[in-house]
Amino acid sequence: MGKYIVRRLLQMIPVLLGTTFIIYMMVFVLPGSPLDGKCGERPCPDAFVKKFEEEFNLDKPVLLRYLLYLGNLFRGNLGTNFYGNSVLDELRQRFPTTLELALIAVFFIIVVGIGLGVIAGIRKGRFADHLITVTTLILISMPVFVIGGLAQMVFGLKLGWFPVTATDGTFNQLLLPGMVLASLYIAYVARLTRTSLIENLRADYVRTAKAKGLTRGRQVGLHALRNSMIPVVTYIGLSFGGLMGGAIVTERIFNINGIGFFLYRSITQRDGVSVVGTIALIVIVYLFVNLLVDLLYGVLDPRISLD
């Protein structure tokens, strides 16, 4: 296990360097000034250009610049946008709202996604299975902004079951956006759970359990389901990057003042420093979440860490 952790940590380093390098190259090294059209409608003010050049060491050689940028990134310095606000502070303010939204989404993913998957898996080939398979296929085909718009129209405006917007970010208001954000992953998790459960129900150890005379509930719940959860748990962890992407859309539709909305607003206001800083941070967090999931995977399934 110790060896596995060390190996995973070492593998992480080139990926981390590579991703930050790509983002850096795209923004600062490729032709065109990094400030072109990045200060709203007007050209950047001279004072800001000067400060920007200083902050990102634009007068130094490329590699050194990148290293300095990397150092700043890991010290949490994501730059200052042309409003004079620190991007990290802006994000820190909005982080709790997005976290709450994401947690609500993950709750729905776990409960609804796994629930549907188990129902489909144990009733393979029957009506319930077909219904769930087709419904999830339709859910997967609908981009988040389509589901969001339709949900807002139907459940918010027509039926009035949920608040239409979530400007204050209270739990009540975040419920519908959370479900919208979760919808795609509910579908994926349901399908993954189904496949995984069906595979495990065919395994020898389940037949043994049956031969011992265990009830169907114990065969499924105690034996098959436990092993089926390994890929599902991993998948839920890995969906973090997609959830953050979905949060941009969901928060824009429901007017939630979170990180995603900040990113959307920065895009429309052409606030370059904020866009790049936010995405760089999300990608880094995403990489660390992936690492954690991989380590967890090693704990859940000891076979993984042996090879």
Added chain:
Amino acid sequence: MTDIATEESLVPTDPAGGDDREASLWGDAWDVLRRNPLFWISAVLMVLFVVMAAVPQLFAPNDPSAPGACDLNNARLGPSAQAWFGYDLQGCDVYALTIWGARSSILVGLFTTLVTVIIGVSLGVIAGYAGKWVDTLLSRVADVFFAIPLLLGGIIFMYTFPTPTNSGLSETALYFLIVFKVTLAMAILGWPGLFRLMRSSVMQVKPQEYIQASRALGGSPLRIIRRHIIPNAFAPVLVVATIDLGGYIATEATLSFLGIGLQDPAISWGIAISSASQLGYIVAAPHMLLFPSVFLSLTVLAFIMMGESLRDALDPKLR
């Protein structure tokens, strides 16, 4: 009944008749596909949308971006006999906009898939076949691109290469420039999936006897790759590429929705949905949101469903 057909495809036939077996895999797959209603639904939808993208005049004779096509007097009017899907903010016919919007989505989806298949398959073959440091290097590079979520990477890419405005380019040239940019953004981040698939299938096939035999008989690496390795990995690549195509269409629409993909005056479902999903308009003119949303979702559905039908037919193990 489908189970019986696929069971047969698993039974190895005479190992000497390599070509026979290949023919029977596709024959069996066709047998399964033919009886799958989802395959027929997605096939019909796919043909419909591709025709719509190629010749929108067939469905809606008037180009909605032509001058004088929209009448502000009609703004936000609901569906009627003249305009089945109603009118949008500018008084454009939503039906015509929706039909003509298919082109952007299909173009971006097809181009992106084409580029990812070319990059992913060729690099995958090289990595799997060459092994050693070439494999290590390519795999690490793929890891890096794999680690950036598609939408977030797409935003950064589209954002840092702003499209030149008032650069004297014609509208058509500008349109293709943006399509090209969106394609490039997604292709750069999208190839590692196919790369990994191809690499592992090459590594699986490479030590097999028939490859050894081909090599012993003096077959060049190029011949071995062309005659043995590519045909072997064709089925899974086809499946994954088809499903990915649906995903690229959805991502393009999301980028346009966020205002950094295709932009006015280009016609695209993402732009239409974006302008329709302002809160006031959802109440006043829900048809503006509904129809492009349905078309977009059906297109994505068609490709994903086709990919899944192909997978079920070609690889019974994955079912």
